[in-house]
Amino acid sequence: MTPLTRDDLCALDADDPLAPFRARFRLPDGRIYVNGNSLGPLPRAALQALDEVVKGDWGKLGGRAWGQRDWLARASRVGARVASLIGAAPDEVIIADSTSINLYKMLMGALSLRPGRRVVLTEAGNFPTDRYIIDSVAQVAALQVRVVERPRLEEALTEEVAVVALTHVDFRSGARHDMAGLNALARHAGALTLWDLSHSAGAIEVDLAASQADLAVGCTYKFLNGGPGAPAFLYVARRHQDAIAAALPGWMGHADPFAFAAAYRPADGIARHLSGTPPILALAAMEPGIAMLEEAGIAQVAAKSARLGDLLIRLVHERLETGAIAIASPMDARQRGAQVSLRHPRAAALVAAMEAMGVIADYRPPDLIRFGLAGLYLSHGDMWEAVAALTQALKAVA
Numbered sequence: 040m041t042p043l044t045r046d047d048l049c050a051l052d053a054d055d056p057l058a059p060f061r062a063r064f065r066l067p068d069g070r071i072y073v074n075g076n077s078l079g080p081l082p083r084a085a086l087q088a089l090d091e092v093v094k095g096d097w098g099k100l101g102g103r104a105w106g107q108r109d110w111l112a113r114a115s116r117v118g119a120r121v122a123s124l125i126g127a128a129p130d131e132v133i134i135a136d137s138t139s140i141n142l143y144k145m146l147m148g149a150l151s152l153r154p155g156r157r158v159v160l161t162e163a164g165n166f167p168t169d170r171y172i173i174d175s176v177a178q179v180a181a182l183q184v185r186v187v188e189r190p191r192l193e194e195a196l197t198e199e200v201a202v203v204a205l206t207h208v209d210f211r212s213g214a215r216h217d218m219a220g221l222n223a224l225a226r227h228a229g230a231l232t233l234w235d236l237s238h239s240a241g242a243i244e245v246d247l248a249a250s251q252a253d254l255a256v257g258c259t260y261k262f263l264n265g266g267p268g269a270p271a272f273l274y275v276a277r278r279h280q281d282a283i284a285a286a287l288p289g290w291m292g293h294a295d296p297f298a299f300a301a302a303y304r305p306a307d308g309i310a311r312h313l314s315g316t317p318p319i320l321a322l323a324a325m326e327p328g329i330a331m332l333e334e335a336g337i338a339q340v341a342a343k344s345a346r347l348g349d350l351l352i353r354l355v356h357e358r359l360e361t362g363a364i365a366i367a368s369p370m371d372a373r374q375r376g377a378q379v380s381l382r383h384p385r386a387a388a389l390v391a392a393m394e395a396m397g398v399i400a401d402y403r404p405p406d407l408i409r410f411g412l413a414g415l416y417l418s419h420g421d422m423w424e425a426v427a428a429l430t431q432a433l434k435a436v437a
C-alpha cells in the first residue's frame with residue numbers, strides 16, 4: 040500500500056456527503072475537535088432553539104406553556120427521536136435524569152422482573168459510575184455483585200444472575216461488545232441485559248430490537264451533542280413495560296399526575312420511569328443535535344466514523360516510528376466504537392502539547408490518549424492534522 044498523503048484525505052472530504060454538517064456546528068475556534076466522546080460540540084440550531092424556548096415560551100407564556108407548548112410530552116417526543124438512532128420503537132425510550140440515576144432505576148427495575156435471583160453481573164473495566172451504582176443497588180437489595188474480566192462473562196452468566204449490566208463501548212479502549220451474542224447468552228440463562236449506550240448512541244449502529252436487548256440507558260451529551268449535563272435516556276423493551284416496577288416513582292410517572300392522588304399508580308408504558316418534572320430548556324437544547332443525526336442517517340455517520348478510525352490508525356503506522364506509540368483499540372472497526380485510543384507513558388503531556396497545537400483529544404489515566412471520531416462533523420483531513428500534531432508532540436516530550 041502506498042502511504043497516504045494529505046491530498047488523499049482532501050479527496051475523501053470532497054466526496055463526503057456528510058461534509059456540509061460541519062458548518063452546522065460551532066466547533067471550538069480553529070481546533071480539530073476529537074473530543075466529542077466527552078462533550079459533543081454546540082449545534083448552531085441549539086442556540087436558536089434555546090432562544091425560542093426561553094424568550095418565546097417561558098418568557099411569553101410562563102406556566103401556560105405546559106399546555107400551549109405541550110411541554111409535558113417533550114420527554115417522550117425527544118425519546119422517540121433517540122429511539123430511531125438505537126434501533127428501538129418510539130414508545131420504548133424516554134429522556135429523564137442522568138445516566139447514573141437511570142442506571143439505578145433500570146437495575147432496580149430488572150430486579151423487579153427477576154425476583155429470587157441474587158446476582159448482578161458486570162465486568163471489571165466497566166465505567167466507574169456504573170460500578171458504583173451497581174454496588175449500591177446490590178447493597179440496598181442484598182444482592183451479590185459478580186465482577187469478572189471480559190473473557191469470563193459467558194461462564195459467569197449462570198442461573199443466579201438477575202441482570203448483566205455492561206457498557207456497550209468501553210470508554211478506555213473503545214472496544215465494542217457483541218450485543219446480540221450477549222443478549223442471547225443472557226436469555227438462555229434467564230437473565231436480563233442492561234446496556235449503557237453512552238459511547239454508542241449517535242456514534243455507531245445499535246439495534247436494540249433486533250438484538251433483543253432488555254434494558255438500556257445512555258447519555259446525550261457525547262455523540263448526541265445534547266449539551267453539557269443534558270438529560271439521559273432510558274429504554275425498556277416493550278415486552279417488559281407492563282411488568283417492570285418504577286424504582287423512583289415520582290408524580291410525573293403517575294398514571295394521572297394532576298389528580299394529585301395520595302397513592303402512586305404507575306403510568307402505562309415507558310412514562311412510569313419519569314420521576315420528576317422534565318428539564319424543558321435542556322430538552323429544547325438537545326433536540327437539534329439529535330435531529331441532525333436523523334437527517335444524516337446513523338448508518339452513514341457510523342460508516343464514516345469507522346473510516347476515520349481506520350485512517351487514523353493507518354497514519355499512526357505510516358507516519359510515526361515503529362514502537363513510538365501503541366494502539367489501544369481494536370484494529371477492526373466492527374469491534375470498535377467511534378473512538379481510537381493510543382497508549383503512551385507520557386499520554387497526559389502529549390494531550391497537553393497537542394492541545395497547544397489546536398488538536399483537542401483527551402487523556403484518561405494512566406496512559407491513554409482518546410480520539411473521539413464523530414462522523415458528523417469531523418473531516419478526513421482532520422485525521423492528518425491530528426497525527427501531524429501527535430508527531431510534533433512526541434518530539435516535544437521526548
Ligand SMILES: *Cc1c(COP(=O)(O)O)cnc(C)c1O
Pocket residue numbers: 137138139140166168169206210235237238258271
Ligand atoms: C459518560 C458516561 C456516563 C455519564 O453518566 P452521567 O450520570 O450522565 O454523568 C455514564 N456511563 C458511561 C459508560 C459513560 O461513558
